[in-house]
Amino acid sequence: MSTETPVLALKGVSKRFGAVQALDNVDFEVAAGEVVGLVGDNGAGKSTLVKTIAGIYSPDAGEFYFEGKPVSIDGANAATALGIATVYQDLALCDNLDVVANLFLGREKLAGGLGTAARQLDEADMERSSADLLSNLAVSIPSLRSEVGTLSGGQRQQVAVARSLLGEPKMVLLDEPTAALGVAQTAQVLALIKRLRDRGLGVVVISHNLSDVFEVTDRIFVLRLGRREATFETASAKSDDVVAAITGARDRPTTNGNAGGGAR
Amino acid sequence: MSTATEPAVPATPGRAPAPRAGVVRRFIEGDLASLRVFVVLGLIWAVFQFENNHFLTAENLTNLFLQITAVGLISVGVVYVLLLGEIDLSVGAISGLAAAATAVLNVKHGWSPYSAIFAGILVGLVIGVVQGFLFTRFGIPSFVVTLAGLLTWQGALLKVLGSTGTVNLTDPKVTGLANTFYSSTVSWIIGLGVIAIYAGGTLWAWRRRVSTGLADQDLRGPLTRVVLVSVATIGAILVVTADRGLPLAVLILLAFVAGMEYVATRTRFGRHVFAVGGNAEAARRAGIHINGVRVAVFGIAGSMAAIGGILASSRLLAVNQNSGGSDLLLLAIAGPVIAGTSLFGGRGSVWTALLGALVIGSISNGMDLLALDSSVKYMVTGGVLLVAVIVDALARRQRQAAGRL
Numbered sequence: 001m002s003t004e005t006p007v008l009a010l011k012g013v014s015k016r017f018g019a020v021q022a023l024d025n026v027d028f029e030v031a032a033g034e035v036v037g038l039v040g041d042n043g044a045g046k047s048t049l050v051k052t053i054a055g056i057y058s059p060d061a062g063e064f065y066f067e068g069k070p071v072s073i074d075g076a077n078a079a080t081a082l083g084i085a086t087v088y089q090d091l092a093l094c095d096n097l098d099v100v101a102n103l104f105l106g107r108e109k110l111a112g113g114l115g116t117a118a119r120q121l122d123e124a125d126m127e128r129s130s131a132d133l134l135s136n137l138a139v140s141i142p143s144l145r146s147e148v149g150t151l152s153g154g155q156r157q158q159v160a161v162a163r164s165l166l167g168e169p170k171m172v173l174l175d176e177p178t179a180a181l182g183v184a185q186t187a188q189v190l191a192l193i194k195r196l197r198d199r200g201l202g203v204v205v206i207s208h209n210l211s212d213v214f215e216v217t218d219r220i221f222v223l224r225l226g227r228r229e230a231t232f233e234t235a236s237a238k239s240d241d242v243v244a245a246i247t248g249a250r251d252r253p254t255t256n257g258n259a260g261g262g263a264r
Numbered sequence: 265m266s267t268a269t270e271p272a273v274p275a276t277p278g279r280a281p282a283p284r285a286g287v288v289r290r291f292i293e294g295d296l297a298s299l300r301v302f303v304v305l306g307l308i309w310a311v312f313q314f315e316n317n318h319f320l321t322a323e324n325l326t327n328l329f330l331q332i333t334a335v336g337l338i339s340v341g342v343v344y345v346l347l348l349g350e351i352d353l354s355v356g357a358i359s360g361l362a363a364a365a366t367a368v369l370n371v372k373h374g375w376s377p378y379s380a381i382f383a384g385i386l387v388g389l390v391i392g393v394v395q396g397f398l399f400t401r402f403g404i405p406s407f408v409v410t411l412a413g414l415l416t417w418q419g420a421l422l423k424v425l426g427s428t429g430t431v432n433l434t435d436p437k438v439t440g441l442a443n444t445f446y447s448s449t450v451s452w453i454i455g456l457g458v459i460a461i462y463a464g465g466t467l468w469a470w471r472r473r474v475s476t477g478l479a480d481q482d483l484r485g486p487l488t489r490v491v492l493v494s495v496a497t498i499g500a501i502l503v504v505t506a507d508r509g510l511p512l513a514v515l516i517l518l519a520f521v522a523g524m525e526y527v528a529t530r531t532r533f534g535r536h537v538f539a540v541g542g543n544a545e546a547a548r549r550a551g552i553h554i555n556g557v558r559v560a561v562f563g564i565a566g567s568m569a570a571i572g573g574i575l576a577s578s579r580l581l582a583v584n585q586n587s588g589g590s591d592l593l594l595l596a597i598a599g600p601v602i603a604g605t606s607l608f609g610g611r612g613s614v615w616t617a618l619l620g621a622l623v624i625g626s627i628s629n630g631m632d633l634l635a636l637d638s639s640v641k642y643m644v645t646g647g648v649l650l651v652a653v654i655v656d657a658l659a660r661r662q663r664q665a666a667g668r669l
Contacts, residue, residue, distance in 0.1 A: 056549075076548070076549055076551055077551045080551055086549070088549065090545075092543070092545060092546040092549045092550070093543070093546055094538070094539045094542035094543045094546050094547065094610070095542055095543065095610075096538060096541070096542035096543075096610035096611055097535075097538060097539060097542060101535060101538075101539075105535070105539055105546070105547070105550040105552070106547075106550030106551040106552050107550075107551075108532045108535055110532065119531065119532070120530045120531065121530055121531060121532060121535060123469075124469070124472045124473045124475075124476040124478055125476060127473075127476075127478055128476045128477060128478060131478075
């Protein structure tokens with residue numbers, strides 16, 4: 001495990017929506033080559049934390065350190081520019097565009113010639129890069145030119161994850177990457193997450209599914225009611241303890257060892 | 265962190281349904297939607313030719329082409345708005361106001377034709393940008409913003425025209441827009457130039473795919489497209505040279521259609537327009553400045569409406585209180601929809617502006633030849649529009665059923 005400066009560290013981050021304290025003085029950090037599982041019950045603040053890191057929400061209080069340097073993340077573009085890529089639960093792909101267009105959405109490659117505004121998209125180069133990227137990640141799609149709306153849920157998720165890598169990010173946030181996927185497709189996505197870690201990226205995985213979390217993460221970070229409840233080293237953690245931290249029943253001994261069911 | 269322990273998981277247990285679902289279904293459901301328009305157009309032409317053998321003469325076809333230029337130009341801007349999944353009800357009124365501005369500046373204030381035309385287009389651009397700004401800034405539905413615009417700019421038209429109510433155009437530069445015909449030689453040079461540019465561009469793109477290692481695509485597709493475009497161009501040139509020659513107005517329309525199609529499909533901006541129309545939230549998360557795209561699109565719609573309006577006034581040789589009124593707005597929106605641009609956003613092409621205008625123009629022209637009443641003309645056009653929208657809705661439902669989980 002890397003002990004150097006974390007890719008991203010948050011200190012005392014708070015966010016309030018009206019009467020709801022969604023995040024309350026949260027510290028969080030992720031290192032390069034590390035997969036951190038972010039777990040918690042519904043409404044614990046997981047999505048808020050991810051959206052704050054991704055620049056969608058601006059926090060009410062707190063400090064951000066990217067590779068040790070203090071930064072402020074104003075907007076999604078600032079997060080992307082720093083090297084933070086996000087894959088959202090609701091996918092955020094354009095169904096009417098093909099795989100290549102979706103992969104390069106917002107960072108299209110341009111061919112030479114003409115003025116900047118009239119520059120032609122370099123479709124051949126983008127398609128080539130898409131093919132390379134997807135084959136590197138062992139993602140298989142019927143055709144790069146098929147509309148994303150025609151793909152299966154697992155394929156769409158893999159396209160979404162692959163897209164996050166095109167900006168050469170230093171860390172990737174994955175919001176419920178295996179939700180609504182079948183067994184085989186979940187296995188593909190988990191394998192993909194491990195490949196991200198092996199590439200030296202800091203990876204944050206939000207998940208309700210504790211068996212997935214135990215399979216891919218190095219560290220488990222539990223949020224409860226907007227606060228940091230506990231962190232576990234995955235290798236030494238027991239699922240009972242994680243479930244207890246999620247539900248707030250840490251002092252009450254749990255008898256049922258079924259982690260996946262306990263996360264509901 | 266062990267790379268070795270991960271088995272390569274075999275991918276894609278559930279492949280997407282094969283696209284060979286039968287030509288008839290693809291025809292109805294959108295894959296071959298553009299072909300659908302050609303068939304409809306062919307049927308319309310066949311029926312009218314059968315009823316009146318003057319319909320397919322060079323003279324009448326040239327008239328038809330001239331009749332659709334103004335509405336076609338306005339539709340080019342409307343396509344962009346439709347691609348966003350929005351609507352612009354003010355394009356008709358903008359076209360009238362911009363034409364009036366050009367006419368008044370040129371005739372009453374003695375501006376040179378070029379600066380008057382430029383000012384007219386600028387009026388359209390500014391109005392479009394303002395409406396786009398109101399739409400994005402206050403989150404008012406585009407329907408309402410542009411409905412308010414429709415009324416406002418109609419009023420402004422009356423104001424600009426003043427007490428006389430009509431401004432006659434006399435400047436040969438302005439009237440020449442719609443009344444210039446190129447000689448056979450020039451027409452053929454232009455036509456062959458178009459073919460050469462299209463063939464060159466297509467083959468260049470294909471060679472680039474090959475050199476990038478994407479040689480999977482064989483040459484038949486690009487060659488077929490080049491042949492089709494060549495046949496269409498040569499056919500059109502044969503028709504117009506048999507009559508008065510290639511009209512400048514038609515050349516302007518085709519240039520804008522081709523240019524704006526290029527912008528829509530080949531540039532970053534166009535890609536972003538499709539993305540915002542397909543899934544605005546996804547576009548925003550991808551870092552696209554979606555409100556900027558929206559304002560720009562309404563600016564394009566306003567500018568194209570102005571250009572169409574100026575051309576219409578040039579054809580009419582005057583601007584009056586009815587300029588940009590009547591059914592112009594509705595036909596400019598109906599055309600692209602009839603030709604396959606979706607009202608739901610994210611799907612369509614600038615070519616549908618041309619094809620839709622051709623369909624509507626053919627119905628109108630043919631019924632005039634048959635001396636049918638306007639009542640029939642409107643009802644038939646309405647029926648065609650209704651069928652087109654139903655097909656669009658069915659195709660969308662089909663995509664949702666097949667595309668989602």
